[in-house]
Amino acid sequence: MKNSDAIGVVLKRHGNDGTRLMQILRETQEALGWLAPATLTVIAAGINWPRSRVESTAGFYSFFHTEPLGRYRVLWSDNITDRMLGNMDLMQAMCEKLWLEPGRVSADGLVSVDTTSCTGMCDQGPAILVNYRAITHMTMERINQMVELIHVQTPLAEWPAEWFKIEDNIRRADILLTNTMAPGEALRISFARGTATEVETSFSERSWHESMQASDIGASATLDEIKKSALRGRGGAGFTTGLKWEACHNAPGRTRYVVCNADEGEPGTFKDRVLLTRQPDLVLEGMTVAAFIIGASKGFVYLRGEYRYLLEPLNAVLAKRRKLGLLGENILGREGFNFDIEVHLGAGAYVCGEESALIESLEGKRGVPRNRPPYPVTNGFLNQPTVVNNVETFASAALIAAKGGDWYRSFGSARSTGTKILSVSGDCERPGIYEYPFGVTVRQVLEECGAHDTQAVQVSGPSGICLNRDEFDRRIAFGDVPTAGAFMIFGQQRDIFEVVRNFVHFFAHESCGFCTPCRVGTTLLKNLVDKIADGNGTRTDIDEIFHLNRLLQTTAHCGLGHTACNPLLYTLEKFRPAYERRLKLLKFVPAFDLDAALSQARQMTGRDDAGAHLEPQSEVAQ
Amino acid sequence: MSETNTFILDDQEIPFTPGQSVMQAALSAGVFIPHLCYHPEFRPHGSCKLCTVKINGRPATSCTTPAAHGMEVESNTPEILDKRRTLVQMLLVEGNHFCPSCEKSGFCKLQALGYELGVMTPRFNLLYPTRPVDASHPDVLLDFNRCILCELCIRASTEVDGKFVFALSGRGIKKHLVVNAESGRLADTNFSLADKAAQVCPVGVILPKRKGFAVPYGERHFDDAPISAHVDEFKPVMPGQEGRS
Numbered sequence: 029m030k031n032s033d034a035i036g037v038v039l040k041r042h043g044n045d046g047t048r049l050m051q052i053l054r055e056t057q058e059a060l061g062w063l064a065p066a067t068l069t070v071i072a073a074g075i076n077w078p079r080s081r082v083e084s085t086a087g088f089y090s091f092f093h094t095e096p097l098g099r100y101r102v103l104w105s106d107n108i109t110d111r112m113l114g115n116m117d118l119m120q121a122m123c124e125k126l127w128l129e130p131g132r133v134s135a136d137g138l139v140s141v142d143t144t145s146c147t148g149m150c151d152q153g154p155a156i157l158v159n160y161r162a163i164t165h166m167t168m169e170r171i172n173q174m175v176e177l178i179h180v181q182t183p184l185a186e187w188p189a190e191w192f193k194i195e196d197n198i199r200r201a202d203i204l205l206t207n208t209m210a211p212g213e214a215l216r217i218s219f220a221r222g223t224a225t226e227v228e229t230s231f232s233e234r235s236w237h238e239s240m241q242a243s244d245i246g247a248s249a250t251l252d253e254i255k256k257s258a259l260r261g262r263g264g265a266g267f268t269t270g271l272k273w274e275a276c277h278n279a280p281g282r283t284r285y286v287v288c289n290a291d292e293g294e295p296g297t298f299k300d301r302v303l304l305t306r307q308p309d310l311v312l313e314g315m316t317v318a319a320f321i322i323g324a325s326k327g328f329v330y331l332r333g334e335y336r337y338l339l340e341p342l343n344a345v346l347a348k349r350r351k352l353g354l355l356g357e358n359i360l361g362r363e364g365f366n367f368d369i370e371v372h373l374g375a376g377a378y379v380c381g382e383e384s385a386l387i388e389s390l391e392g393k394r395g396v397p398r399n400r401p402p403y404p405v406t407n408g409f410l411n412q413p414t415v416v417n418n419v420e421t422f423a424s425a426a427l428i429a430a431k432g433g434d435w436y437r438s439f440g441s442a443r444s445t446g447t448k449i450l451s452v453s454g455d456c457e458r459p460g461i462y463e464y465p466f467g468v469t470v471r472q473v474l475e476e477c478g479a480h481d482t483q484a485v486q487v488s489g490p491s492g493i494c495l496n497r498d499e500f501d502r503r504i505a506f507g508d509v510p511t512a513g514a515f516m517i518f519g520q521q522r523d524i525f526e527v528v529r530n531f532v533h534f535f536a537h538e539s540c541g542f543c544t545p546c547r548v549g550t551t552l553l554k555n556l557v558d559k560i561a562d563g564n565g566t567r568t569d570i571d572e573i574f575h576l577n578r579l580l581q582t583t584a585h586c587g588l589g590h591t592a593c594n595p596l597l598y599t600l601e602k603f604r605p606a607y608e609r610r611l612k613l614l615k616f617v618p619a620f621d622l623d624a625a626l627s628q629a630r631q632m633t634g635r636d637d638a639g640a641h642l643e644p645q646s647e648v649a650q
Numbered sequence: 651m652s653e654t655n656t657f658i659l660d661d662q663e664i665p666f667t668p669g670q671s672v673m674q675a676a677l678s679a680g681v682f683i684p685h686l687c688y689h690p691e692f693r694p695h696g697s698c699k700l701c702t703v704k705i706n707g708r709p710a711t712s713c714t715t716p717a718a719h720g721m722e723v724e725s726n727t728p729e730i731l732d733k734r735r736t737l738v739q740m741l742l743v744e745g746n747h748f749c750p751s752c753e754k755s756g757f758c759k760l761q762a763l764g765y766e767l768g769v770m771t772p773r774f775n776l777l778y779p780t781r782p783v784d785a786s787h788p789d790v791l792l793d794f795n796r797c798i799l800c801e802l803c804i805r806a807s808t809e810v811d812g813k814f815v816f817a818l819s820g821r822g823i824k825k826h827l828v829v830n831a832e833s834g835r836l837a838d839t840n841f842s843l844a845d846k847a848a849q850v851c852p853v854g855v856i857l858p859k860r861k862g863f864a865v866p867y868g869e870r871h872f873d874d875a876p877i878s879a880h881v882d883e884f885k886p887v888m889p890g891q892e893g894r895s
Contacts, residue, residue, distance in 0.1 A: 065832045065834075078830055079832065080829065080830035081814065083817060084817040084828070087819030087821070088819070090821075377821070399714050536823065538822070539821070539823070540821060540822065541820070541821050541822040541823065541824070543697050543698075544699050544700075544740055544741060544798075545699055545737060547744075547822060548740035548741070548743070549740065551822070551823040552740070552743075555775060575736070579733050579736055582733065583699040583709060583733055583737070584699075585696070585697070
């Protein structure tokens with residue numbers, strides 16, 4: 029098949045619709061290997077967009093390549109937990125066996141090896157992606173086999189199946205992960221609610237109820253249960269779900285959308301992956317309940333590109349639900365309730381976890397956060413009212429719809445109701461998934477996962493907070509230690525500075541580049557931290573970190589920039605020696621090593637005597 | 651104008667018409683707020699962050715925040731001026747800016763703001779990006795070394811010229827301007843020197859060929875007074891007021 033024919037097939041599948049550009053680009057790339065300039069021209073003509081806009085989108089995402097990167101593209105997950113499991117040595121060994129440098133394509137155009145941001149396999153690392161398919165538990169033995177398979181150009185489909193096995197590692201399950209409700213149960217109960225018994229409405233809620241038609245009583249009563257449950261968003265910000273849904277219902281619009289944020293990009297987080305594997309029906313049912321409440325007819329699951337392997341299983345669950353009458357027209361026989369869900373795959377951009385950037389991406393554009401207000405509940409996907417919630421939020425909402433707000437409130441604490449799923453990784457005996465009622469102490473989690481002699485815990489990923497051993501009695505809750513789910517453990521043997529350095533590099537890599545302070549500031553921070561790592565840091569650099577932090581916190585466009593300095597700030601406060609032992613503690617030290625700068629001259633002149641070196645600097649400790 | 655539509659900007663009472671941003675109201679009243687991505691003829695963008703002010707104690711971009719009665723806005727405080735200075739320094743190290751050899755010197759808003767805000771050093775290590783120039787077009791040179799990613803050319807080409815000649819590609823510090831051609835060359839687009847997009851670059855990226863250094867030192871645009879004294883040039887063009895002097 030000619031390239032243009034292959035592109036034509038993809039375009040046709042997506043109805044030449046430009047808002048579907050992300051999927052068009054991904055499927056074209058899967059067919060053709062990369063997105064050549066001529067390919068982008070054909071796609072632009074096909075969707076009737078200016079070519080420059082198509083290139084703009086293609087150039088934004090890490091997983092789209094506009095240059096050839098080999099028939100086999102190996103990406104090593106580069107979270108700190110992968111590093112602690114030795115991924116850098118393994119990657120180096122792999123590169124040597126393949127005769128190439130990281131980030132470069134082999135001379136024969138066969139293979140490239142590089143790093144990528146955390147792929148969400150921290151409990152089973154070191155992890156890689158080969159042509160965007162996840163492989164876990166990398167060892168030297170696997171590398172040896174893999175290099176052979178690449179050399180003889182064995183198709184990925186014929187690689188050992190056990191390499192692609194992803195473990196769920198559920199260590200502690202509570203109401204979400206033990207759910208056995210039949211698909212459709214929460215919907216049936218929601219539909220029935222308010223018809224059998226008279227709905228009690230408080231005065232303050234009356235106006236809302238009065239605006240609804242009689243057939244919407246079930247929806248209104250179910251929203252009351254969601255509000256009563258005091259469920260708060262599980263993606264990190266913790267906005268009250270009931271209020272968000274009510275605002276979206278009340279916003280004027282032609283149509284409404286429900287979006288499930290499964291762009292689980294925060295390094296160290298992998299609970300949405302397990303929820304979508306073990307409880308996909310619960311998540312999709314939660315979305316359908318949301319659609320019932322707000323009056324939406326279309327939903328999207330925005331699945332991160334790293335979880336590409338979940339696309340087919342999720343599509344199968346969607347097909348099953350359509351067959352059961354749980355999606356599609358007149359759901360469960362309810363006249364006029366039409367709703368369907370589609371999986372939209374991301375392409376390697378952490379910032380798309382921010383809800384307005386996610387919506388831009390859904391529309392086929394660069395994942396740049398919008399100016400707010402207006403917020404997505406009034407002006408979301410295609411400028412229509414849109415609810416965006418985390419995977420875990422929808423799963424919890426489905427349970428509430430079925431069992432009621434009072435039942436849900438019996439778990440957790442007064443301000444943080446229900447349970448929270450933690451993704452535990454790092455230095456412990458049993459990394460994996462732990463679901464706890466809110467209010468559990470950090471110490472209890474550490475004990476139950478088998479962590480000993482713990483130095484620090486990074487909660488909620490690089491943008492979250494770093495706790496030292498004096499703080500292990502603090503509780504996982506909105507009022508104390510809030511979290512989107514990551515729980516990375518660092519033993520006494522770990523160098524906290526290296527942890528921070530990994531996080532700072534992550535933010536520089538993932539900044540969308542829209543605003544000046546984050547675009548330039550995250551790179552300046554990266555350079556400062558590398559300078560300290562190289563032993564050329566001074567007190568001035570520490571001051572500069574604080575200065576940049578104040579700038580980013582006040583002027584950056586979105587949460588990524590606001591929190592990019594967090595890893596530095598928390599650890600500078602709590603683990604100061606990790607920094608100070610690397611500082612030269614001189615008033616002024618040049619940013620580079622003067623003597624090393626002469627090495628080229630020495631090489632060219634063939635001299636290496638004392639006269640070809642600078643005087644050793646007198647180390648005056650201050 | 652109604653008495654009730656005013657806010658306080660650094661102890662000065664600023665009137666506004668409903669719908670105006672804090673920036674537009676300030677500029678209309680003759681008070682300068684530093685900016686690079688804002689342009690009176692285009693919708694606000696909010697990316698350069700130079701116009702950051704504190705509104706009732708909270709930081710916000712004045713170009714994207716609608717003015718509201720009774721707001722208390724801080725702009726000329728040492729803290730905010732320090733942040734703006736740092737932002738200009740960031741832009742200066744991000745690109746390759748060498749004022750003495752730049753055709754836009756004396757006309758450049760980035761340079762003028764550097765003087766305005768007292769930028770005496772680059773402060774940070776220069777990043778020295780590799781940004782080849784595009785001299786393919788018969789009438790226009792593109793020197794990407796000086797691009798500050800304000801997107802004004804993109805907005806002008808899209809909204810006024812209807813040509814989509816410019817767009818952004820890449821992400822983060824690798825973000826860069828691209829043109830609407832498979833070859834990547836400006837000559838292969840329908841760009842023209844008469845386009846609005848050719849007129850709006852605040853720095854020295856989009857340059858007419860065969861014309862440079864035409865104005866002697868001392869007579870260049872910003873030679874007479876700091877950019878803040880040129881505030882009238884940035885007054886908003888309100889609907890129905892296009893003919894205003």
